[in-house]
Amino acid sequence: MQTLLNDIKQVVGPSGLLTGDDVTQRSVDWLSGERCRAGAIVRPADTEQLAAIMTLCHDAAQPVVTHGGLTGLVHGGRAAPDELVISLERMTAIEDIDHVGATMTVQAGVPLQRVQEAAAAADLQFPLDLGARGSCTIGGNIATNAGGNRVIRYGMMRQQVLGLEAVLADGSVISSLNHMLKNNAGYDLKQLFIGSEGTLGIVTRAVLKLQPRMTSEQTALVATPSFAALTHLLGLMRQRLGGQLSAFEVMWQSHYRLLTVDSGRHSPPLPAEHPYYVIVESQGTDAEQDASRFNQALEAASEQGLISDAVLAQSSAQRQAIWAIREDVDGLIESLSPLFTFDVSLPIPDMQDYVDTLQAGLAERWPHGRMVVFGHLGDGNLHISIGIGSNDTDMRQAVEQLVYAPLAPLGGSVSAEHGIGLEKRDYLGLSRTPQEIALMRTLKQALDPKHLLNRHKVLG
Structure with a gap:
Protein backbone atom coordinates (compact mmCIF):
# COMPACT_ATOMS: atom_id res chain seq x y z
CA MET A 1 0.00 0.00 0.00
CA MET A 91 -14.56 19.86 -2.52
CA THR A 92 -16.93 22.45 -1.06
CA ALA A 93 -17.39 25.04 -3.80
CA ILE A 94 -20.73 26.50 -4.83
CA GLU A 95 -19.81 26.98 -8.47
CA ASP A 96 -22.84 28.69 -9.98
CA ILE A 97 -26.38 29.88 -9.27
CA ASP A 98 -28.70 30.37 -12.21
CA HIS A 99 -31.38 32.77 -11.00
CA VAL A 100 -33.53 32.44 -14.11
CA GLY A 101 -33.30 28.67 -14.48
CA ALA A 102 -33.43 28.26 -10.68
CA THR A 103 -30.47 25.88 -10.44
CA MET A 104 -27.30 25.66 -8.39
CA THR A 105 -24.14 23.80 -9.36
CA VAL A 106 -22.07 22.60 -6.41
CA GLN A 107 -19.23 20.29 -5.49
CA ALA A 108 -20.24 17.21 -3.54
CA GLY A 109 -18.51 18.10 -0.28
CA VAL A 110 -20.48 21.29 0.39
CA PRO A 111 -22.67 21.06 3.52
CA LEU A 112 -26.43 21.15 3.05
CA GLN A 113 -26.83 24.25 5.22
CA ARG A 114 -24.44 26.25 3.03
CA VAL A 115 -26.52 25.34 0.00
CA GLN A 116 -29.69 26.42 1.81
CA GLU A 117 -28.09 29.74 2.80
CA ALA A 118 -26.72 30.40 -0.69
CA ALA A 119 -30.16 29.73 -2.18
CA ALA A 120 -31.79 32.09 0.34
CA ALA A 121 -29.27 34.81 -0.51
CA ALA A 122 -30.39 34.48 -4.13
CA ASP A 123 -34.04 34.84 -3.04
CA LEU A 124 -34.64 31.14 -3.75
CA GLN A 125 -34.68 28.02 -1.61
CA PHE A 126 -33.22 24.55 -1.65
CA PRO A 127 -36.03 22.61 0.02
CA LEU A 128 -34.27 19.50 1.32
CA ASP A 129 -34.00 19.84 5.10
CA LEU A 130 -32.96 17.51 7.90
CA GLY A 131 -31.58 17.78 11.41
CA ALA A 132 -27.97 17.19 10.34
CA ARG A 133 -28.11 20.10 7.89
CA GLY A 134 -24.97 21.72 9.30
CA SER A 135 -22.80 18.63 8.84
CA CYS A 136 -24.24 16.44 6.10
CA THR A 137 -22.99 17.05 2.58
CA ILE A 138 -24.71 17.24 -0.77
CA GLY A 139 -22.75 14.24 -2.03
CA GLY A 140 -23.89 12.21 0.95
CA ASN A 141 -27.46 13.42 0.50
CA ILE A 142 -27.34 12.23 -3.11
CA ALA A 143 -25.62 8.93 -2.33
CA THR A 144 -28.28 8.06 0.27
CA ASN A 145 -31.25 9.75 -1.44
CA ALA A 146 -31.87 11.73 1.75
CA GLY A 147 -35.38 12.53 2.86
CA GLY A 148 -35.95 14.84 5.81
CA ASN A 149 -38.71 17.13 6.97
CA ARG A 150 -40.24 18.44 3.73
CA VAL A 151 -40.61 15.29 1.62
CA ILE A 152 -44.39 15.60 1.84
CA ARG A 153 -44.19 18.73 -0.31
CA TYR A 154 -40.97 18.59 -2.32
CA GLY A 155 -40.00 14.91 -2.45
CA MET A 156 -36.70 13.29 -1.55
CA MET A 157 -33.22 14.21 -2.74
CA ARG A 158 -33.84 12.38 -6.00
CA GLN A 159 -36.39 15.04 -6.92
CA GLN A 160 -33.91 17.86 -6.23
CA VAL A 161 -31.12 16.69 -8.58
CA LEU A 162 -31.18 17.68 -12.26
CA GLY A 163 -27.73 16.42 -13.13
CA LEU A 164 -24.52 15.16 -11.60
CA GLU A 165 -20.94 14.19 -12.22
CA ALA A 166 -19.39 11.00 -10.84
CA VAL A 167 -16.08 9.16 -10.91
CA LEU A 168 -16.29 5.43 -11.56
CA ALA A 169 -14.17 2.71 -10.00
CA ASP A 170 -11.67 2.76 -12.88
CA GLY A 171 -11.23 6.55 -12.78
CA SER A 172 -13.62 7.30 -15.66
CA VAL A 173 -15.59 10.53 -15.24
CA ILE A 174 -19.30 10.47 -16.06
CA SER A 175 -20.35 14.08 -16.51
CA SER A 176 -24.10 14.35 -16.76
CA LEU A 177 -24.49 17.90 -15.49
CA ASN A 178 -27.91 18.45 -16.99
CA HIS A 179 -29.59 21.80 -16.14
CA MET A 180 -32.97 21.12 -17.73
CA LEU A 181 -36.22 19.87 -16.25
CA LYS A 182 -36.92 17.96 -19.46
CA ASN A 183 -34.29 15.73 -21.01
CA ASN A 184 -35.44 12.39 -22.42
CA ALA A 185 -32.33 11.73 -24.52
CA GLY A 186 -31.74 8.14 -23.53
CA TYR A 187 -31.19 6.69 -20.07
CA ASP A 188 -31.24 9.06 -17.11
CA LEU A 189 -27.80 8.02 -15.86
CA LYS A 190 -27.84 10.17 -12.74
CA GLN A 191 -30.41 7.82 -11.25
CA LEU A 192 -27.77 5.08 -11.12
CA PHE A 193 -25.85 7.04 -8.50
CA ILE A 194 -28.66 8.62 -6.45
CA GLY A 195 -29.29 6.29 -3.53
CA SER A 196 -26.52 3.86 -4.48
CA GLU A 197 -24.52 4.69 -1.31
CA GLY A 198 -21.26 5.11 -3.19
CA THR A 199 -21.21 1.52 -4.45
CA LEU A 200 -21.46 2.40 -8.16
CA GLY A 201 -19.49 5.65 -8.35
CA ILE A 202 -18.38 8.65 -6.33
CA VAL A 203 -20.49 11.77 -6.90
CA THR A 204 -18.28 14.84 -7.32
CA ARG A 205 -20.58 17.63 -8.56
CA ALA A 206 -24.31 18.18 -8.90
CA VAL A 207 -26.85 20.49 -10.48
CA LEU A 208 -29.57 21.11 -7.93
CA LYS A 209 -33.11 22.27 -8.61
CA LEU A 210 -34.10 25.34 -6.57
CA GLN A 211 -37.56 26.51 -5.60
CA PRO A 212 -39.12 29.93 -5.04
CA ARG A 213 -38.37 31.27 -1.57
CA MET A 214 -41.36 31.08 0.73
CA THR A 215 -41.86 34.30 2.67
CA SER A 216 -44.64 33.04 4.93
CA GLU A 217 -44.44 30.14 7.38
CA GLN A 218 -47.14 28.85 9.71
CA THR A 219 -46.34 26.27 12.39
CA ALA A 220 -48.57 24.57 14.95
CA LEU A 221 -48.14 21.75 17.43
CA VAL A 222 -51.41 19.86 17.81
CA ALA A 223 -52.47 16.87 19.88
CA THR A 224 -54.83 14.22 18.52
CA PRO A 225 -56.98 11.76 20.50
CA SER A 226 -56.46 8.63 18.39
CA PHE A 227 -54.59 7.21 15.42
CA ALA A 228 -57.79 7.36 13.36
CA ALA A 229 -58.05 11.07 14.15
CA LEU A 230 -54.39 11.45 13.22
CA THR A 231 -54.82 9.97 9.74
CA HIS A 232 -58.00 11.96 9.15
CA LEU A 233 -56.13 15.09 10.20
CA LEU A 234 -53.46 14.36 7.59
CA GLY A 235 -56.13 14.02 4.91
CA LEU A 236 -57.85 17.22 5.97
CA MET A 237 -54.58 19.22 6.03
CA ARG A 238 -53.73 17.97 2.55
CA GLN A 239 -57.15 18.99 1.32
CA ARG A 240 -57.31 22.39 3.02
CA LEU A 241 -53.66 23.44 2.57
CA GLY A 242 -52.90 21.74 -0.73
CA GLY A 243 -49.36 22.37 -1.93
CA GLN A 244 -48.68 24.69 1.00
CA LEU A 245 -48.48 21.76 3.45
CA SER A 246 -44.73 21.41 3.98
CA ALA A 247 -44.48 19.24 7.09
CA PHE A 248 -46.62 16.74 8.98
CA GLU A 249 -44.34 15.35 11.67
CA VAL A 250 -45.76 13.04 14.32
CA MET A 251 -44.45 12.28 17.79
CA TRP A 252 -45.95 9.40 19.70
CA GLN A 253 -46.48 10.22 23.38
CA SER A 254 -43.39 8.12 24.16
CA HIS A 255 -41.20 10.61 22.30
CA TYR A 256 -42.92 13.79 23.44
CA ARG A 257 -43.10 12.84 27.13
CA LEU A 258 -39.51 11.59 27.26
CA LEU A 259 -38.03 14.77 25.84
CA THR A 260 -40.22 17.18 27.80
CA VAL A 261 -41.59 15.94 31.12
CA ASP A 262 -39.36 12.94 31.84
CA SER A 263 -36.02 14.44 30.85
CA GLY A 264 -36.80 18.11 31.43
CA ARG A 265 -34.85 18.97 28.28
CA HIS A 266 -37.70 21.00 26.76
CA SER A 267 -40.67 22.91 28.15
CA PRO A 268 -43.81 21.10 26.94
CA PRO A 269 -45.92 23.49 24.81
CA LEU A 270 -48.86 21.13 25.44
CA PRO A 271 -49.58 18.72 28.32
CA ALA A 272 -47.98 15.30 27.85
CA GLU A 273 -51.23 13.36 28.31
CA HIS A 274 -52.22 12.93 24.66
CA PRO A 275 -51.35 9.84 22.58
CA TYR A 276 -50.05 11.75 19.53
CA TYR A 277 -48.52 15.13 18.77
CA VAL A 278 -48.19 16.59 15.29
CA ILE A 279 -46.09 19.44 13.93
CA VAL A 280 -48.14 20.87 11.08
CA GLU A 281 -46.43 23.44 8.93
CA SER A 282 -47.36 25.35 5.81
CA GLN A 283 -45.36 27.71 3.62
CA GLY A 284 -46.54 30.37 1.22
CA THR A 285 -45.93 33.87 -0.08
CA ASP A 286 -48.77 35.93 1.45
CA ALA A 287 -48.49 36.07 5.23
CA GLU A 288 -52.00 37.36 5.91
CA GLN A 289 -53.83 35.01 3.56
CA ASP A 290 -51.62 32.04 4.48
CA ALA A 291 -52.23 32.55 8.19
CA SER A 292 -55.98 32.79 7.64
CA ARG A 293 -56.01 29.62 5.54
CA PHE A 294 -53.89 27.77 8.11
CA ASN A 295 -56.07 28.84 11.02
CA GLN A 296 -59.24 27.89 9.17
CA ALA A 297 -57.81 24.43 8.47
CA LEU A 298 -57.04 23.91 12.15
CA GLU A 299 -60.47 25.18 13.16
CA ALA A 300 -62.10 22.71 10.79
CA ALA A 301 -60.02 19.91 12.30
CA SER A 302 -61.02 20.95 15.79
CA GLU A 303 -64.70 21.07 14.86
CA GLN A 304 -64.42 17.52 13.52
CA GLY A 305 -62.87 16.29 16.76
CA LEU A 306 -59.50 15.59 15.19
CA ILE A 307 -57.57 17.91 17.52
CA SER A 308 -57.59 17.73 21.32
CA ASP A 309 -55.30 20.69 21.92
CA ALA A 310 -53.10 23.01 19.89
CA VAL A 311 -50.54 25.78 20.10
CA LEU A 312 -49.55 28.07 17.22
CA ALA A 313 -46.02 29.40 16.99
CA GLN A 314 -46.13 33.19 17.23
CA SER A 315 -42.44 33.76 16.54
CA SER A 316 -39.39 32.14 15.03
CA ALA A 317 -38.18 31.28 18.53
CA GLN A 318 -41.42 29.46 19.33
CA ARG A 319 -41.25 27.59 16.05
CA GLN A 320 -37.67 26.51 16.77
CA ALA A 321 -38.67 25.39 20.27
CA ILE A 322 -41.37 23.13 18.82
CA TRP A 323 -39.03 21.64 16.25
CA ALA A 324 -36.30 21.18 18.88
CA ILE A 325 -38.45 18.54 20.60
CA ARG A 326 -38.84 16.65 17.35
CA GLU A 327 -35.14 16.86 16.42
CA ASP A 328 -33.52 16.23 19.82
CA VAL A 329 -31.69 13.03 18.92
CA ASP A 330 -29.06 13.82 21.59
CA GLY A 331 -31.83 13.62 24.16
CA LEU A 332 -32.84 10.17 22.92
CA ILE A 333 -29.23 8.99 23.10
CA GLU A 334 -28.83 10.33 26.62
CA SER A 335 -32.07 8.76 27.85
CA LEU A 336 -31.98 5.39 26.07
CA SER A 337 -28.28 4.62 25.67
CA PRO A 338 -27.20 2.11 24.53
CA LEU A 339 -29.57 3.00 21.74
CA PHE A 340 -30.82 1.03 18.74
CA THR A 341 -32.26 3.26 16.02
CA PHE A 342 -34.49 2.19 13.14
CA ASP A 343 -35.82 3.96 10.07
CA VAL A 344 -38.68 2.10 8.40
CA SER A 345 -41.55 2.82 6.05
CA LEU A 346 -44.89 1.12 5.68
CA PRO A 347 -48.47 1.92 4.63
CA ILE A 348 -49.93 4.55 6.95
CA PRO A 349 -53.08 2.51 7.79
CA ASP A 350 -50.86 -0.30 9.14
CA MET A 351 -48.71 1.88 11.37
CA GLN A 352 -50.66 1.70 14.61
CA ASP A 353 -50.99 -2.10 14.59
CA TYR A 354 -47.31 -2.38 13.68
CA VAL A 355 -46.22 -0.14 16.55
CA ASP A 356 -48.54 -1.88 19.04
CA THR A 357 -47.27 -5.33 18.00
CA LEU A 358 -43.68 -4.16 18.25
CA GLN A 359 -44.26 -2.65 21.68
CA ALA A 360 -45.89 -5.87 22.92
CA GLY A 361 -43.05 -8.01 21.60
CA LEU A 362 -40.48 -5.74 23.21
CA ALA A 363 -42.26 -5.79 26.58
CA GLU A 364 -42.52 -9.58 26.52
CA ARG A 365 -38.82 -10.09 25.80
CA TRP A 366 -37.40 -7.11 27.72
CA PRO A 367 -39.90 -5.87 30.36
CA HIS A 368 -37.63 -2.96 31.28
CA GLY A 369 -36.99 -1.97 27.68
CA ARG A 370 -38.17 1.36 26.31
CA MET A 371 -39.34 2.32 22.83
CA VAL A 372 -39.80 5.81 21.40
CA VAL A 373 -41.55 6.49 18.09
CA PHE A 374 -41.66 9.59 15.89
CA GLY A 375 -41.42 10.28 12.21
CA HIS A 376 -42.50 11.72 8.91
CA LEU A 377 -45.92 10.12 9.03
CA GLY A 378 -47.15 11.96 5.97
CA ASP A 379 -44.37 10.21 4.03
CA GLY A 380 -45.08 6.78 5.53
CA ASN A 381 -41.79 6.92 7.48
CA LEU A 382 -41.32 6.06 11.16
CA HIS A 383 -38.20 6.44 13.28
CA ILE A 384 -38.04 3.98 16.16
CA SER A 385 -35.57 4.21 19.03
CA ILE A 386 -35.19 1.28 21.41
CA GLY A 387 -33.16 0.86 24.58
CA ILE A 388 -32.96 -2.49 26.38
CA GLY A 389 -29.90 -1.84 28.55
CA SER A 390 -27.53 -3.82 26.32
CA ASN A 391 -26.08 -3.48 22.85
CA ASP A 392 -24.30 -6.79 22.35
CA THR A 393 -24.61 -8.43 18.94
CA ASP A 394 -27.12 -11.12 19.92
CA MET A 395 -29.41 -8.59 21.55
CA ARG A 396 -29.21 -6.25 18.57
CA GLN A 397 -30.10 -9.04 16.16
CA ALA A 398 -33.04 -10.06 18.32
CA VAL A 399 -34.36 -6.49 18.35
CA GLU A 400 -33.80 -6.17 14.60
CA GLN A 401 -35.88 -9.27 13.98
CA LEU A 402 -38.72 -7.78 16.02
CA VAL A 403 -38.59 -4.54 14.06
CA TYR A 404 -37.97 -5.81 10.53
CA ALA A 405 -39.78 -9.13 10.20
CA PRO A 406 -43.35 -7.69 10.32
CA LEU A 407 -42.56 -5.25 7.49
CA ALA A 408 -42.33 -7.87 4.72
CA PRO A 409 -46.01 -8.93 4.71
CA LEU A 410 -47.02 -5.26 4.87
CA GLY A 411 -44.96 -4.33 1.82
CA GLY A 412 -42.85 -2.07 4.02
CA SER A 413 -39.17 -1.16 3.81
CA VAL A 414 -36.35 -1.72 6.28
CA SER A 415 -34.96 1.65 5.19
CA ALA A 416 -37.10 4.67 4.45
CA GLU A 417 -34.34 7.27 4.13
CA HIS A 418 -31.15 6.20 5.92
CA GLY A 419 -29.95 3.63 3.40
CA ILE A 420 -28.67 0.07 3.85
CA GLY A 421 -24.93 0.35 4.50
CA LEU A 422 -23.65 -2.54 6.61
CA GLU A 423 -26.31 -2.43 9.30
CA LYS A 424 -29.31 -3.43 7.17
CA ARG A 425 -27.56 -5.46 4.49
CA ASP A 426 -28.74 -8.82 5.85
CA TYR A 427 -32.35 -7.61 5.81
CA LEU A 428 -32.44 -6.24 2.28
CA GLY A 429 -34.31 -9.34 1.10
CA LEU A 430 -37.28 -8.37 3.26
CA SER A 431 -37.85 -5.29 1.11
CA ARG A 432 -36.51 -6.31 -2.32
CA THR A 433 -37.30 -9.36 -4.41
CA PRO A 434 -34.58 -11.83 -5.47
CA GLN A 435 -34.96 -10.51 -9.02
CA GLU A 436 -34.40 -6.93 -7.88
CA ILE A 437 -31.32 -7.88 -5.89
CA ALA A 438 -29.96 -9.86 -8.84
CA LEU A 439 -30.32 -6.79 -11.07
CA MET A 440 -28.55 -4.68 -8.44
CA ARG A 441 -25.67 -7.16 -8.51
CA THR A 442 -25.57 -6.97 -12.30
CA LEU A 443 -25.22 -3.18 -12.14
CA LYS A 444 -22.51 -3.45 -9.49
CA GLN A 445 -20.57 -5.97 -11.56
CA ALA A 446 -20.84 -3.83 -14.69
CA LEU A 447 -19.67 -0.59 -13.08
CA ASP A 448 -17.30 -1.94 -10.43
CA PRO A 449 -16.14 -5.43 -11.47
CA LYS A 450 -13.28 -5.43 -8.95
CA HIS A 451 -15.66 -4.45 -6.13
CA LEU A 452 -13.51 -1.53 -5.00
CA LEU A 453 -16.23 1.00 -4.09
CA ASN A 454 -17.72 0.67 -0.60
CA ARG A 455 -17.29 -3.08 -0.71
CA HIS A 456 -19.54 -5.19 1.50
CA LYS A 457 -22.03 -2.28 1.73
CA VAL A 458 -25.66 -2.68 0.57
CA LEU A 459 -25.17 -5.99 -1.28
CA GLY A 460 -22.21 -7.55 0.52
Missing part, protein backbone atom coordinates in the same frame (compact mmCIF):
# COMPACT_ATOMS: atom_id res chain seq x y z
CA GLN A 2 2.88 2.39 0.71
CA THR A 3 3.89 2.58 -2.94
CA LEU A 4 0.30 3.44 -3.85
CA LEU A 5 0.16 6.12 -1.15
CA ASN A 6 3.35 7.66 -2.49
CA ASP A 7 1.78 7.83 -5.94
CA ILE A 8 -1.42 9.31 -4.52
CA LYS A 9 0.57 11.96 -2.65
CA GLN A 10 1.99 13.09 -5.97
CA VAL A 11 -1.58 13.76 -7.09
CA VAL A 12 -3.08 15.43 -4.01
CA GLY A 13 0.00 16.90 -2.33
CA PRO A 14 1.04 16.38 1.32
CA SER A 15 -2.09 18.08 2.71
CA GLY A 16 -4.31 15.79 0.67
CA LEU A 17 -3.17 12.59 2.36
CA LEU A 18 -3.69 11.76 6.04
CA THR A 19 -2.09 8.81 7.80
CA GLY A 20 -1.43 7.53 11.34
CA ASP A 21 -3.00 9.51 14.16
CA ASP A 22 -4.62 11.90 11.69
CA VAL A 23 -6.75 8.94 10.60
CA THR A 24 -7.48 7.24 13.92
CA GLN A 25 -8.53 10.46 15.66
CA ARG A 26 -11.50 10.64 13.29
CA SER A 27 -14.75 8.76 13.73
CA VAL A 28 -16.67 7.00 10.99
CA ASP A 29 -20.13 8.17 12.08
CA TRP A 30 -21.50 10.56 14.63
CA LEU A 31 -23.72 8.13 16.56
CA SER A 32 -21.30 5.33 17.41
CA GLY A 33 -18.13 7.42 17.60
CA GLU A 34 -16.23 4.43 16.20
CA ARG A 35 -12.66 5.35 15.28
CA CYS A 36 -11.54 5.28 11.65
CA ARG A 37 -9.27 2.31 10.96
CA ALA A 38 -8.53 2.97 7.28
CA GLY A 39 -5.00 2.70 5.93
CA ALA A 40 -5.14 6.40 5.00
CA ILE A 41 -7.56 9.22 4.22
CA VAL A 42 -7.25 10.75 0.76
CA ARG A 43 -8.64 14.27 0.26
CA PRO A 44 -8.87 15.24 -3.42
CA ALA A 45 -9.40 18.91 -4.25
CA ASP A 46 -11.38 18.38 -7.46
CA THR A 47 -12.78 15.83 -9.88
CA GLU A 48 -9.54 15.55 -11.83
CA GLN A 49 -7.59 14.59 -8.73
CA LEU A 50 -10.21 12.03 -7.72
CA ALA A 51 -10.20 10.51 -11.21
CA ALA A 52 -6.40 10.15 -11.04
CA ILE A 53 -6.67 8.61 -7.56
CA MET A 54 -9.25 6.06 -8.66
CA THR A 55 -7.18 5.15 -11.71
CA LEU A 56 -4.28 4.35 -9.38
CA CYS A 57 -6.53 2.43 -6.98
CA HIS A 58 -8.10 0.47 -9.83
CA ASP A 59 -4.71 -0.53 -11.20
CA ALA A 60 -3.66 -1.64 -7.70
CA ALA A 61 -7.02 -3.31 -6.92
CA GLN A 62 -7.23 -1.05 -3.87
CA PRO A 63 -10.71 -0.82 -2.24
CA VAL A 64 -11.96 2.58 -1.06
CA VAL A 65 -14.72 3.93 1.18
CA THR A 66 -16.23 7.35 0.52
CA HIS A 67 -16.74 9.84 3.38
CA GLY A 68 -19.04 12.85 3.28
CA GLY A 69 -20.35 14.52 6.44
CA LEU A 70 -20.38 11.22 8.40
CA THR A 71 -23.93 11.78 9.66
CA GLY A 72 -25.16 8.37 8.46
CA LEU A 73 -26.69 5.77 10.77
CA VAL A 74 -26.04 2.48 8.94
CA HIS A 75 -22.22 2.25 9.18
CA GLY A 76 -21.74 3.21 5.56
CA GLY A 77 -18.51 5.03 6.43
CA ARG A 78 -16.80 2.13 8.18
CA ALA A 79 -13.41 1.28 6.65
CA ALA A 80 -11.03 -1.60 7.29
CA PRO A 81 -7.23 -1.22 7.66
CA ASP A 82 -6.71 -2.50 4.12
CA GLU A 83 -9.07 0.14 2.68
CA LEU A 84 -8.53 3.81 1.87
CA VAL A 85 -11.04 6.52 2.71
CA ILE A 86 -11.86 9.05 0.01
CA SER A 87 -13.03 12.20 1.80
CA LEU A 88 -14.63 14.99 -0.23
CA GLU A 89 -14.14 17.56 2.54
CA ARG A 90 -11.99 19.81 0.31
